[in-house]
Amino acid sequence: MKRQSPSTESSTESRTAQILLIALALAFLAFFLMLPLIAVFSEALKQGLAPFLDAVSNPDALSAIRLTLIIAAISVPLNMVFGLAASWAITKFSFPGKNLLLTLIDLPFSVSPVVSGLIFVLLFGAQGLLGPWLSAHGLKIIFAVPGIILATVFITFPFVARELIPLMMEQGKDDEEAALSLGASGWQTFWHVTLPNIRWGLLYGVLLCNARAMGEFGAVSVVSGHIRGETNTMPLHVEILYNEYDFVGAFAVASLLAALALVTLVLKTVLEWRFDLHSGARH
Amino acid sequence: MIRVQNITKRFGNYPALHGIDLEIQPGEFIALLGPSGSGKTTLLRIIAGLEFQDEGQVYFNGDDVSDIPVGKRNVGFVFQQYALFRHMTVADNIAFGLTVRKARRRPAKAEIKARAEELLRVVQLEGLGQRYPGQLSGGQRQRVALARALAIEPGLLLLDEPFGALDAKVRKDLRRWLRDLHKQMGLTSIFVTHDQEEALELADRVVVMDHGRIDQIGTPEQVYMEPATAFVSHFVGETNRLPDGRHIRPHDFEITATGSDRVIVDNVFRKGGSWRVEGRLTETDTIVEIDVDAHEAPPTIGETVTIAARRARTFSSAGDR
Numbered sequence: 001m002k003r004q005s006p007s008t009e010s011s012t013e014s015r016t017a018q019i020l021l022i023a024l025a026l027a028f029l030a031f032f033l034m035l036p037l038i039a040v041f042s043e044a045l046k047q048g049l050a051p052f053l054d055a056v057s058n059p060d061a062l063s064a065i066r067l068t069l070i071i072a073a074i075s076v077p078l079n080m081v082f083g084l085a086a087s088w089a090i091t092k093f094s095f096p097g098k099n100l101l102l103t104l105i106d107l108p109f110s111v112s113p114v115v116s117g118l119i120f121v122l123l124f125g126a127q128g129l130l131g132p133w134l135s136a137h138g139l140k141i142i143f144a145v146p147g148i149i150l151a152t153v154f155i156t157f158p159f160v161a162r163e164l165i166p167l168m169m170e171q172g173k174d175d176e177e178a179a180l181s182l183g184a185s186g187w188q189t190f191w192h193v194t195l196p197n198i199r200w201g202l203l204y205g206v207l208l209c210n211a212r213a214m215g216e217f218g219a220v221s222v223v224s225g226h227i228r229g230e231t232n233t234m235p236l237h238v239e240i241l242y243n244e245y246d247f248v249g250a251f252a253v254a255s256l257l258a259a260l261a262l263v264t265l266v267l268k269t270v271l272e273w274r275f276d277l278h279s280g281a282r283h
Numbered sequence: 284m285i286r287v288q289n290i291t292k293r294f295g296n297y298p299a300l301h302g303i304d305l306e307i308q309p310g311e312f313i314a315l316l317g318p319s320g321s322g323k324t325t326l327l328r329i330i331a332g333l334e335f336q337d338e339g340q341v342y343f344n345g346d347d348v349s350d351i352p353v354g355k356r357n358v359g360f361v362f363q364q365y366a367l368f369r370h371m372t373v374a375d376n377i378a379f380g381l382t383v384r385k386a387r388r389r390p391a392k393a394e395i396k397a398r399a400e401e402l403l404r405v406v407q408l409e410g411l412g413q414r415y416p417g418q419l420s421g422g423q424r425q426r427v428a429l430a431r432a433l434a435i436e437p438g439l440l441l442l443d444e445p446f447g448a449l450d451a452k453v454r455k456d457l458r459r460w461l462r463d464l465h466k467q468m469g470l471t472s473i474f475v476t477h478d479q480e481e482a483l484e485l486a487d488r489v490v491v492m493d494h495g496r497i498d499q500i501g502t503p504e505q506v507y508m509e510p511a512t513a514f515v516s517h518f519v520g521e522t523n524r525l526p527d528g529r530h531i532r533p534h535d536f537e538i539t540a541t542g543s544d545r546v547i548v549d550n551v552f553r554k555g556g557s558w559r560v561e562g563r564l565t566e567t568d569t570i571v572e573i574d575v576d577a578h579e580a581p582p583t584i585g586e587t588v589t590i591a592a593r594r595a596r597t598f599s600s601a602g603d604r
Contacts, residue, residue, distance in 0.1 A: 174366035177333055181353045181360040182380035182435055192383070196370040 040258050043251035055252035063229045064237035064253070067145070071233060072213040075152040079209050083160025084202070091168035092176065105161050108154055117151050117222025143225030148233065151219040156209045163205030164198055171197055204271050211264040215257055284308060285330065285439060285471070290339035292325055299325045300495045312465050313473045314486035318518065322495040323475045324443055330473065331441050332356045343438065359432030361442040365424045367416035373427050374399045374412035380435035402430040422453040442474035446481065458485055479519045483507060491515045513598040523571045529595040533559070534574040538582060542589030546571060551581045
């Protein structure tokens with residue numbers, strides 16, 4: 001009996017540690033995530049529903065919402081295609097420069113968004129590298145919608161690829177080779193074999209990509225020019241309202257963004273659950 | 284007839300195959316046997332068109348298919364891990380090769396269905412067509428993979444370590460069954476294995492490979508009884524290599540008073556239908572393994588006996604890599 005006591009002791013000890021860690025994590029989450037989230041919604045609804053609805057249906061707010069949706073609608077499909085192509089290339093082929101490509105995919109994560117925005121200003125701005133050529137042809141990129149799209153595409157590029165590369169690496173290329181050996185074309189192989197194998201991972205990546213595309217502030221702020229009703233996205237609009245002491249308005253629009261985050265979270269959880277179910281079934 | 288001529292392949296700086304020549308007659312069942320890194324799987328994949336050689340040619344019935352990709356070679360390939368499409372039912376997996384055909388070559392839906400049913404019967408999985416691969420056992424998955432490969436009526440069936448992922452009992456049953464199927468359907472088949480027993484049991488001819496070269500091509504009998512190189516002698520069956528350069532199989536030794544080599548017996552145990560005696564040559568301390576007929580009394584541990592070789596082989600150093 002005496003011999004067993006140290007192990008029992010250590011297991012009670014680890015149970016205490018377990019409870020402590022869980023409590024700590026929960027407290028942290030409550031303080032840094034739940035509290036702000038509650039604050040956003042309560043601030044937004046502080047003066048009742050009517051001012052909230054007014055703030056959300058204000059023409060400038062509507063324009064910001066519309067622009068944000070347009071940006072996401074363009075950049076997310078683009079990055080879905082880019083991400084798929086990059087993951088495919090990296091996992092199914094070996095070629096020189098593969099590691100460089102892997103590093104480059106991560107670049108938007110490692111560079112400050114403000115710097116990313118500045119890069120585009122330096123390239124396409126009036127004083128930029130391509131500025132004179134662009135203005136000679138009547139094209140406006142910086143302080144216009146194309147600039148915002150470019151910056152958003154750049155910032156959100158890694159999400160899909162980062163999700164797919166480990167998944168496709170793990171799956172190997174046996175399935176694709178089997179399909180090809182049975183006479184399937186490359187397109188048929190992609191459509192009937194690869195895509196079903198990665199669908200949940202892809203959807204998950206797209207979801208994260210979308211959340212960031214709608215929520216990006218730094219890079220978009222640099223290239224947008226903050227023209228109300230024209231180049232203001234939702235996050236930029238929130239900042240403007242806040243700086244103008246329109247707290248209800250700022251928090252009302254912010255609560256829409258927060259709601260988006262919540263929806264993303266729920267979808268992500270559902271997807272992970274399905275994903276586990278799916279991968280569980282194959283083993 | 285399949286002809287492989289002077290195939291060379293490198294992966295970066297690593298030479299996988301050098302100057303491989305091989306001819307396979309219609310209806311043959313061929314084993315590519317070798318340790319890992321011998322190039323056997325690479326050769327199989329080059330014959331399939333999943334990999335391309337740096338030099339040399341592959342001919343199918345006299346046609347040069349060297350640059351033709353796998354989908355146009357009409358080969359059935361069975362992968363080591365089966366590579367079944369997990370989101371498709373077993374029947375859809377089997378029918379895949381037919382459903383992806385261009386419209387003018389594609390059989391009617393009912394015909395495809397009937398063909399899948401028929402193949403399910405052939406691989407003895409009737410009634411499991413609506414299951415998913417995840418719901419099958421390893422042996423069943425392997426048979427689905429085989430049925431899927433056979434659905435396109437391949438001119439050549441290629442199997443990469445077909446029994447590697449199965450447990451011993453299933454493996455043995457499946458082996459015998461595959462051999463029968465090969466004969467019944469009149470297939471020409473090549474399979475890769477590192478298991479000499481599997482190769483000797485199944486194949487009409489065994490191709491023994493080592494370090495990207497073919498050491499010997501022959502019937503199981505030839506490869507076992509007349510190994511061409513020291514490597515083959517060691518890899519196929521067991522061999523004692525004595526300090527004087529002789530290679531002697533355990534069952535080619537006999538314990539006899541008139542023997543020339545003295546051996547101290549370290550261990551005696553049952554091995555299949557005979558006794559296995561492990562000992563050391565007294566002069567050089569070389570470990571030797573000797574088989575003694577089960578009906579005879581084995582020596583006791585610690586005893587010193589004299590042995591003679593009924594049959595021994597020596598190999599020139601050129602063949603002894």
